[in-house]
Amino acid sequence: MHGVVMDLSAQMIWQGVVNGLALGWIYVLMALGLTLIFGIMHIMQFAHGEIYMIGAYVVYYLCSGLGLLLVPAAVLAMLCLAGFGLFLERFLFRRLKEDWLAAVVAALGLTLILQSGAVVVFGLYERSIPVLAQGPLNILGTVVPKDRVVAVAVAVGLSSALYIFLKTTKYGQAMVASAQNPEGAMLQGIGPDRMAALCMAIGFALAAAGGTLAGALFTISPYMGLSPLIKGCTIIVLGGMGSLPGAFIAGMTLGLIDGLVPILFGHAWAAIGPLLVVILILVIKPQGLLGHE
Amino acid sequence: MSDKMGKGAFFRAAVFLAAIAAPLVIGNIYWTSALTLILINVLLAVSLRLIVLIGEFSLGHVGFMCLGAYTSALLTMKAGVPFGVGVVAGGVMASLVALALGYPFMRVKGIYFVILTVMASESFRNLALNWEAFTGGFNGLVGIPAPGTLKFPWIGDVDFGGFIEYYYLTLAVVAVSLFLMSTLEKSRLGFTWRAIRETDVQAGAVGINVLRYKVINFAVACFFAGIGGALLAHSEQTISPQAGSAFGVMTTMYLLIYMVVGGKSRFSGPIYGAVVLSLVMEFTRPLQQVQPMIIGFIAVAVVLFFPDGMVSMPGILRKRLSKTQKPFEVKAADGARKG
Amino acid sequence: MLDMEVEQGRIAGIIGPNGAGKSTALNMIGGTLLPSKGKIVYNGRDISRTPMHRRAQYGIGRVFQENLLFKGFTALENVLVGFHLQRGKGLSSIFMNTPFGRGAETALQEKAREILAFVGLESSADESANDLPHGKQRLLCLAVALAVQPRLLLLDEPLTGMNAVEVDNMLALIRALKKEKGTTCIIIEHNMRAVMGLCDRITVLNFGRKIAEGTPEEILNNPLVAEAYLGAD
Numbered sequence: 001m002h003g004v005v006m007d008l009s010a011q012m013i014w015q016g017v018v019n020g021l022a023l024g025w026i027y028v029l030m031a032l033g034l035t036l037i038f039g040i041m042h043i044m045q046f047a048h049g050e051i052y053m054i055g056a057y058v059v060y061y062l063c064s065g066l067g068l069l070l071v072p073a074a075v076l077a078m079l080c081l082a083g084f085g086l087f088l089e090r091f092l093f094r095r096l097k098e099d100w101l102a103a104v105v106a107a108l109g110l111t112l113i114l115q116s117g118a119v120v121v122f123g124l125y126e127r128s129i130p131v132l133a134q135g136p137l138n139i140l141g142t143v144v145p146k147d148r149v150v151a152v153a154v155a156v157g158l159s160s161a162l163y164i165f166l167k168t169t170k171y172g173q174a175m176v177a178s179a180q181n182p183e184g185a186m187l188q189g190i191g192p193d194r195m196a197a198l199c200m201a202i203g204f205a206l207a208a209a210g211g212t213l214a215g216a217l218f219t220i221s222p223y224m225g226l227s228p229l230i231k232g233c234t235i236i237v238l239g240g241m242g243s244l245p246g247a248f249i250a251g252m253t254l255g256l257i258d259g260l261v262p263i264l265f266g267h268a269w270a271a272i273g274p275l276l277v278v279i280l281i282l283v284i285k286p287q288g289l290l291g292h293e
Numbered sequence: 294m295s296d297k298m299g300k301g302a303f304f305r306a307a308v309f310l311a312a313i314a315a316p317l318v319i320g321n322i323y324w325t326s327a328l329t330l331i332l333i334n335v336l337l338a339v340s341l342r343l344i345v346l347i348g349e350f351s352l353g354h355v356g357f358m359c360l361g362a363y364t365s366a367l368l369t370m371k372a373g374v375p376f377g378v379g380v381v382a383g384g385v386m387a388s389l390v391a392l393a394l395g396y397p398f399m400r401v402k403g404i405y406f407v408i409l410t411v412m413a414s415e416s417f418r419n420l421a422l423n424w425e426a427f428t429g430g431f432n433g434l435v436g437i438p439a440p441g442t443l444k445f446p447w448i449g450d451v452d453f454g455g456f457i458e459y460y461y462l463t464l465a466v467v468a469v470s471l472f473l474m475s476t477l478e479k480s481r482l483g484f485t486w487r488a489i490r491e492t493d494v495q496a497g498a499v500g501i502n503v504l505r506y507k508v509i510n511f512a513v514a515c516f517f518a519g520i521g522g523a524l525l526a527h528s529e530q531t532i533s534p535q536a537g538s539a540f541g542v543m544t545t546m547y548l549l550i551y552m553v554v555g556g557k558s559r560f561s562g563p564i565y566g567a568v569v570l571s572l573v574m575e576f577t578r579p580l581q582q583v584q585p586m587i588i589g590f591i592a593v594a595v596v597l598f599f600p601d602g603m604v605s606m607p608g609i610l611r612k613r614l615s616k617t618q619k620p621f622e623v624k625a626a627d628g629a630r631k632g
Numbered sequence: 633m634l635d636m637e638v639e640q641g642r643i644a645g646i647i648g649p650n651g652a653g654k655s656t657a658l659n660m661i662g663g664t665l666l667p668s669k670g671k672i673v674y675n676g677r678d679i680s681r682t683p684m685h686r687r688a689q690y691g692i693g694r695v696f697q698e699n700l701l702f703k704g705f706t707a708l709e710n711v712l713v714g715f716h717l718q719r720g721k722g723l724s725s726i727f728m729n730t731p732f733g734r735g736a737e738t739a740l741q742e743k744a745r746e747i748l749a750f751v752g753l754e755s756s757a758d759e760s761a762n763d764l765p766h767g768k769q770r771l772l773c774l775a776v777a778l779a780v781q782p783r784l785l786l787l788d789e790p791l792t793g794m795n796a797v798e799v800d801n802m803l804a805l806i807r808a809l810k811k812e813k814g815t816t817c818i819i820i821e822h823n824m825r826a827v828m829g830l831c832d833r834i835t836v837l838n839f840g841r842k843i844a845e846g847t848p849e850e851i852l853n854n855p856l857v858a859e860a861y862l863g864a865d
Contacts, residue, residue, distance in 0.1 A: 044404050095597060101350060102596045104407070105553045108546045109596070112589030120582050226542060230415055233408040237401070271419030275412050282409075283397045488713045491702040494664065498696070499780050500688035500717040 014144055016259045022148040022217060024255015025155035029210035030232030031239070031247045032162060033203030038236070039179035040199045043093060043103035048207050048232065049225025050114035055081050055208025056215035056224065057122055060129045070130045074212045078205040085204035089197045118222035126219040129212070151213045158209055159248070162202070175199060231258075238278055253277075312464055316457050325456045329463050329528055331571040333521050336467045338551040338563035339474060340517035345557050346483065347510045348490035349399075352407050352545050354518050356414025357387040359540040361519025362526035363421060363428060366437045369527075376440035376453070380466070380523040387519025388512040395508035414545060421534035433533030437526050463524055470517055475560055477513065486510055543585070550592045556602025565603045634842055636835055640783075643810055643817045645831035647824075647851075649861055653840040654820045655697060655788055661818065662694045662786050663687045674784065689717055693782025697789050697820075699769040701761045707772055708757040711744040714779025744779070751775045751805060767798040774805065785809065787819045791826055799823065803830055828852065836860065 030048060037045045055077045062073035092110070096103040131147055166172040174190045175198065210228060235254055239246030254274060261270040312332075316325040337354060344351050361383030368374040368382055398409045421428045428434070439454030440462065453462050477483055485506055489496045493503045525539060526532050534540060547570070555566020570588065577584050599606060634657055638644045646654045659665040661672055663684035672680045679687055702710050718740070748754045751771045756764060761772060770790060777785060787806075791799050803826055809815040821827045827834065828848040836844040836851060838860040844851060851857055 038404065044407065092593070092597075099600060100404075101345075101553065101557070102600055104350075105550060106593050106596045108549060109589040109592030112543075112546065112585040112592070116582060116585035116589070120586075223536065226536070230411060234412055237405050237408050237412075267423040271423045272416045275416040278409070278412060279394070279397050282401060484709075484713070485716065487704070488702050491704055492700045494684075495696065495700040495702070495776070496713070497684040498662065498688055498694045498700075499714045499776065500685050501713075502683075502685045 011143070012263060013260070016263045017256065018144045018148045018152075018259075020256040020259020021252065022151045022155075022213075022255070023258050024252045025152050025159075026210045026214050027228060027231040027235055027254060028159060028247060028251035029155055029206045029213075030228045031235040031251055032159060033206040034232050035236055035247060036175070036179075036199040037203045040175060041089075041093060041097075041196045043096070043100055044107065044233075045200075045203065046104060046107040046229065047110040047114060048203070049227075049229030050111050050118070051081055051084070051204050051207040051225075052211035052214070052228055053118060053220075053222060053225035054084075054114065055211035056129065056220045057118065058208070059212045059215065060127055060220055063130055070212075070216065074209065077212060078208045081204040081208040082201035085200035085202075086197050089193075089200040093200070094193060094196065115222060115225070122222060124222065126221045128219050129215045131216055147217055151217055154209070154213060158206060162206070171198060234274055234278060238281060309468070313461075316460050322456045325460050326528070327571075327575055329456075329460045330525075331568055332460075332463045332467045333524050333528070334548070334551065334567040334571050335564050336470055336517060336524075337521045337548050338555065338567040339471060339560070340514045340521070341548050341552050342557055342560070342563045343474060343478070343510060343514040343517075345552075346478065346486045346490060347507050348493075349403060349406055349507070349511075350549070351410040351511070351514070352549065353410030353412075353414030354515075354548055355540050355542070355545045356410070356417040357391060357515040357518035358522030358525065358544075359414070359417050359421060359534070360387045360390055361522035362532050362540070363434070363522075364519070365523035366434050366526045366532060367428075369438050370434065370436070376438070376527060380520060380527070383523030383526075384516045384519040387522070388516035391515035392508060392512045395511040396504070399504055399507040399511065411542070411545075415542065418534050418536075418540050421540075428534070431535065433531060433535070433538075434526075435531045437530045437532065439527060439530060459528060463528070466520065466524060470520060471564075474513075474517065478560060482506075482509075547588065550588060554592060554595045554602055556604035558601055559604045562602050562604045569603065634837070634840070636842065636845075638784075638816060638818060639833075640816050641810065641814045642832040643806065643819065643830055645827045645834040646818065646820045646837060647822070647827055647834060648837035648843075651839075652837040654837055656840075657837070658786050658788050658818065658820055662692060688780050691781065691783035693777035693780045693785045695770075695773045695777050695785070695787040695790050697792070699766070699773060701769060701772055701776070703762040704760070706758050706760055707748060707753055707764065707775075708741065708744050710761050710772055711747055711775050711779050712740060714776045715740050715744065717780060747775050747778050750778070750808075752801065766793045767795070770794065770798075770802070771805075774802070778809075782815060785815050785817045787817060787821075789820055789822065791821055791823050799826060806830060 030052065034045060034048055037043065037048075058077040058080055059070070059073045062068045062076055063070060066073075068076070088110070092106055093103060096106055166176055171190065175195055178190075178192065178195045211224070214224065214228070231254060235247055235250040238254065239248070239250030257273055257277065258270065261273050265273075315328055319325065319328075337358065341351065341354050361380075363383075364386040365379035365383035369376060369379040374382070394409075394413055398406055398413075401409070421433075422431060424430070439459070441454070442452040451458055453459055478486075485496075485501060489501065489503055489506055497503050522540075529539075532538070532540070537543070551566040551570050552563040553566070554570060555564065556562030570591070573587065573591070574584060577587055580587070595602065599609065634653070636644075636657075646657060648654055656665060660667050661674075663679075663682065663686075667680055670680070671678055674687075674690060674692070677690070679690065682690075702713055705713070745754060745757060748757050751774055753768060753771055753775060756768060761769065764772065770793070774787075774790065777787075790802055790806075794802065806817060806819070807830065810817065819827070819831065828851075831848060834846065834848060834851045835842055836854075836857050843860060844854045844857050846854070
């Protein structure tokens, strides 16, 4: 194991930080969708990583096949996957409301289907989609890649939009109420099934956005969904389920760990770093950083 | 009641005899080693179910397989430790880590625990991937020694490195493990575990140290996962920490699916699930890319239509058939109803 | 803020409007909640931070507000779980089917039937707890609590959902416990008639504070108590 801190420049550290922030925000988009779905439907949507992956591929085909620009392609992909979420809620998850182990298995089955389907349809080799932005950006005297910054901006924008939606609109408030207490939402005149459909649609759209961003920053492959899924889940545990601010803090922390630890301490520590951090936090506070109950 | 038990024991004996005869009947090395893998899958699926007894489930079983495999492989390769000791050491290592992780992990609610097991499992695999000096890094370990030869009284020298011999060795280990797990489940310990699953608050109120019992359960289940991993290591004689290998997340998903498709409510459920689905995997090998999809569809179908798994199918079919067959009998029962 | 003392062998009642904090207090004594300030002293021992299962060892038994039972088990098995502490720690206690284990097991089954008989459930011993009607489930909760041989019994609304006959039955059982075994009881209840008739001493809570304490007559005549209840309505 390399415990030796390598020859660094401030440049590399900044790169690590910005990389970490971009990664962190992409993870946060995953975590938000997972939290919504778990909070309202009480199932862990383990196939979320595949939704992220398919979002990226849809954008790829829209851009390279139909010649669309990145932004409209991304929006279309988000709508597409939101629709898929509605479909799945109606025909799969609605029937499994009672048994959470069954729902997990269904989600896993879905993962297998989507992932192998992707390999068959899209092929194994990596592709890329149009970049978010070209070239470097000058911040505070150091040079960082512009596309990372744009990714962060987009993710922040989407998260804020979600936040506003949850706080101000009738449906949003009902969703928050429903997560605390399923009957509460019904009092507002919105049935649990509609809540579930809505949260799946939103969650899937966010995952598709995350996949698009990741695809634009890095590359696309049928297996790209596993890691963000685990990171998303890690964030939920760290930040405390049901706590949006917790998700943000945890997401940033995790992103920074992923961005900086390999540079500072080597990849071996990066492998178990997050696990050790999570264990440490859970020992001190079993509800997660900002969780309740 | 004793008639049912008689039938059950007879069935089990028949299955065991079939298992012993199989490689000789099939007489084909490829299938013998496939059967060995199926046995290991059975061990893993049943040990996964142990955790369901306390009302939790783990998606990190492969991580503990990985620990067991690497421990046994490294001990036998680098320290010249004999096979038997290596395998047991693999199990012990896995259970010690499970014991250590169990205390923080078991304090959190159901779904968080599942996430933590996934994290732990991926972390172990990533560690094996990156700790090059010790674990061979990306390429894994090659040339893991097969078990040596043992002298038997009448038979003479038996070299357990051969495929058929290794099959019997695996069969012995798995049979003993299944027996142990079944005994534990029927014991007071299993009773306490099930009480905890029902309501852990009331269990605590009668003096059960819920946390300790949950951690013990987790450690026992992971012990057998470690043994399974070690058996796998010595069977394939190479192990790899790559994402697509036996220690990747796919395997964990398959194991859970084997267990649920087979039926989590009975001890025999995961055995059926593991055997049937492993065979499905074997037969669909030429369709390699679509293989996961097939298993995925089976999983979704079972969960939607037969939620209690394969072991519940005979019961459900029996009910459906009896509904269609016996209008007269119902009337007779009505007339003869006890006052 | 609550300051309360209970004498051994007495039946103490806690009453108050909804949300007054009664269950919270009981949960703190029983160990499902930990106090943020202050102490809980039991028989001279400070148990404020003791985990719940340890408190059961010290002889604190609980009947919860909800019917927290091992639903998949029979009534007899429910009580048998309660004997957990009496089984000893050795390996032999793990395996029920060894000759040694079987002997001990039979003795415990006898004792379990005795407890079921005491609460009047001996005919339901082999029924699944899930199938029992509400009133019998409540009695089973009491039976399970008795299995730990409690010196202090905490009962959270033991009479909810019971008809008049069942109520009288339960009250008789609690009185019998006090008389035959000297068990101390702390009871939360809304059924005023029962509380007044049963308890030696009553504490009244409102908004998390004690507003009155005394014998049933004193409480009945206390204007603050009436105000608390009427005000809450």
